[in-house]
Structure formats: C-alpha cells, structure tokens
Amino acid sequence: MEKKVIVLTGASGALGTHIAKYLENQGHFLVLQYNKHSIENANPNVLTVACDLTNPEDLKSLVDQTIARFGRIDVLINNAGISKSNVSWKTTTEEWNQTMAINLNAPFFLSQAVIPSMRANAFGRIINITSVVAQTGFIGTSAYAASKAGLIGLTKTLSKELAKFQISVNAIALGYFNTGMIDDVPAEVQAELLKQVPMNKLGNPETLAKTIEFLISDEAGFVTGQTVNLNGGLYS
Ligand SMILES: NC(=O)c1ccc[n+]([C@@H]2O[C@H](COP(=O)([O-])OP(=O)(O)OC[C@H]3O[C@@H](n4cnc5c(N)ncnc54)[C@H](OP(=O)(O)O)[C@@H]3O)[C@@H](O)[C@H]2O)c1
Numbered sequence: 001m002e003k004k005v006i007v008l009t010g011a012s013g014a015l016g017t018h019i020a021k022y023l024e025n026q027g028h029f030l031v032l033q034y035n036k037h038s039i040e041n042a043n044p045n046v047l048t049v050a051c052d053l054t055n056p057e058d059l060k061s062l063v064d065q066t067i068a069r070f071g072r073i074d075v076l077i078n079n080a081g082i083s084k085s086n087v088s089w090k091t092t093t094e095e096w097n098q099t100m101a102i103n104l105n106a107p108f109f110l111s112q113a114v115i116p117s118m119r120a121n122a123f124g125r126i127i128n129i130t131s132v133v134a135q136t137g138f139i140g141t142s143a144y145a146a147s148k149a150g151l152i153g154l155t156k157t158l159s160k161e162l163a164k165f166q167i168s169v170n171a172i173a174l175g176y177f178n179t180g181m182i183d184d185v186p187a188e189v190q191a192e193l194l195k196q197v198p199m200n201k202l203g204n205p206e207t208l209a210k211t212i213e214f215l216i217s218d219e220a221g222f223v224t225g226q227t228v229n230l231n232g233g234l235y236s
Contacts, residue, residue, distance in 0.1 A: 004125075004216055005029045005070040007062065007114065009053065009106070010080030012037040014180030015129075018205035019079065019212060026213070031066045033080065053080055053106035054098065063113040073117040075125040075216045078107035078151070083181050088142040096143045103147035108154055111169075115162065124167030125216045128155050132175045132231045148173075152227055159225030168224035170215055175231025178202035198233030 006023055010016040011032035020032050020039075030046045032039050039048045047069050051058040066073055081103045084095045111126055118124025133141050134148035152171050159169040176182055176193050182202065185193070194200060207230055214220050215228070229235060 003028050004074040005072055006075040007031045007066055007073055008077045009033045012039050015205055016079050019209050022209035029070050033062055054101040059109050072121055073114045076110055076114045077127045079129045083144045085140045087140050091143055099143035099147050104150040111158060118167045119165045122166045126169040127215055128171040130171045130173045132173055132235050135235050156225050163224055171227040172211055173227050173229050175234045176202050203230055
C-alpha cells in the first residue's frame with residue numbers, strides 16, 4: 001500500500017498548501033478540505049471538498065465523499081486550526097466554543113469517522129497538528145492553548161485504543177513557522193519571538209512535510225502516541 005488515501009484538513013491554509021503540494025508530488029490520493037478559500041486542482045487523484053468543520057453534517061460528508069471516490073482512508077491529517085488572540089478574561093464564549101469546535105472537536109469526530117475504514121484495512125495513520133503553546137503556555141492564547149493541549153491528550157488515548165488495529169496516532173507540535181498564523185503577529189512581536197528560539201530561526205514547511213512523510217510511511221508503523229516537536233529548540 002505505497003500510495004495512500006490521505007484526508008488533509010486545512011489544505012487551503014499556508015501550511016496546508018505546502019503539505020498538499022508535497023504529498024501530491026509523491027503521487028498519493030488526496031482529499032483536500034477547505035472552508036472559505038476554495039482550492040482548484042485538476043489532478044484526478046485529488047478531490048477537493050468544501051467543509052465547515054464546525055458542522056457535523058459537513059464532517060460526515062467529507063468522510064463519505066472520500067470513501068465514495070477512493071474506497072478507503074489510510075491517513076487523516078488534522079491540520080485545520082484557528083487562533084483567536086485574547087487574554088483569558090476577555091475571551092468570549094463564542095471565541096472559546098469556536099476554537100474548541102475547529103481545533104479539538106473536529107479532529108476527534110473526524111478520527112471517529114475514519115476508524116472503521118482504517119480498522120477494516122488493518123492500517124491507519126492519524127496525525128494531529130498541535131502547537132508549542134500547548135506545552136509552554138503563552139499570554140493571550142488560553143482557548144488556543146487549551147484546544148491544542150487537548151489534542152495531545154486525544155493523541156495519546158487514541159494511540160492506545162487503536163494500536164491493536166495497526167493504526168498509529170501521533171501529534172506534531174509546531175513552534176513558530178515562517179508562514180501561516182505567524183502572519184497575524186506584528187513584526188516587533190515576531191522579532192521578540194525569534195529571540196526565544198535557540199536556533200534563532202523560524203520553521204520551514206518543508207520540515208513539516210518531511211515529518212509527515214515519515215509518519216505516514218509503512219516504516220513508521222512502530223511510532224505511535226508521540227508528540228514530535230518541530231520548534232528549533234524552543235521546548236523539549
Ligand atoms: N504557522 C505557524 O507558525 C503554526 C504554529 C503552531 C501551530 N500551527 C498549526 O498549524 C495548523 C495550520 O496552520 P496555518 O499556519 O497553515 O494556518 P492558516 O494559514 O490560518 O490555515 C488555517 C486553515 O484552517 C481552515 N479552517 C479555519 N476555520 C475552519 C472551519 N470552520 N472549517 C474548516 N476549515 C477551517 C482554513 O480554511 P479556509 O482558509 O479555507 O477558511 C485554513 O485552511 C493549525 O492547526 C495551526 O494551529 C501553525
């Protein structure tokens with residue numbers, strides 16, 4: 001099973017775009033989920049699906065469309081995420097709930113929905129994209145940090161539940177990368193962040209794509225329940 005059927009959420013985002021291109025170049029069968037920014041792709045091995053991850057019917061449709069087109073699901077990459085900056089005492093109920101819905105609830109319900117196909121094939125890879133702020137905390141990110149920390153706990157429990165079916169579940173915790181959410185951070189704050197990174201540089205999407213390439217490979221079948229840190233030494 002060299003070429004995998006891969007569902008990638010947040011494929012329209014900055015990091016998602018890089019991951020999708022990398023995996024497409026390797027000839028995998030891709031299902032690319034987007035929400036507000038549509039994705040055009042004429043490759044017959046690629047299906048693009050509009051899906052609001054806060055909507056349970058959309059989640060079901062994403063999985064149903066994948067099975068209808070490719071017959072199975074080998075890999076789920078929960079990459080979509082939002083970050084609403086606010087100190088805890090100003091975070092609204094709506095901000096909290098929306099963050100949890102997209103960053104934590106959707107990965108859980110999507111995982112639940114892909115498990116039957118993965119179990120039937122005795123093969124599966126679930127990858128949850130989390131963040132260093134879940135590990136360290138960071139002012140103004142209470143909802144985001146809580147949702148991403150939840151993903152790490154979810155990863156550990158799912159990995160234990162699914163190991164006997166040869167389904168691995170891992171998280172990748174990103175430090176500060178050179179594209180995507182970082183674009184919303186003011187330049188002077190970015191400069192301050194950089195000073196905290198021992199390697200004194202931002203992450204490159206290529207590092208993320210290569211890490212995913214390894215985790216979805218057959219050779220990585222003994223790796224599960226882990227949080228792989230890509231952060232230039234910021235946290236270990
Ligand atoms: N970039 C970094 O430095 C960094 C650091 C740590 C962790 N991360 C994590 O890496 C992942 C990707 O981040 P990024 O930087 O690529 O972010 P991004 O460019 O803002 O992309 C976010 C993605 O999430 C999708 N999305 C947002 N709300 C959605 C909803 N309701 N339903 C479905 N999809 C929705 C967006 O779809 P549309 O655009 O189509 O609406 C987009 O594809 C996130 O989980 C983030 O937390 C990033």
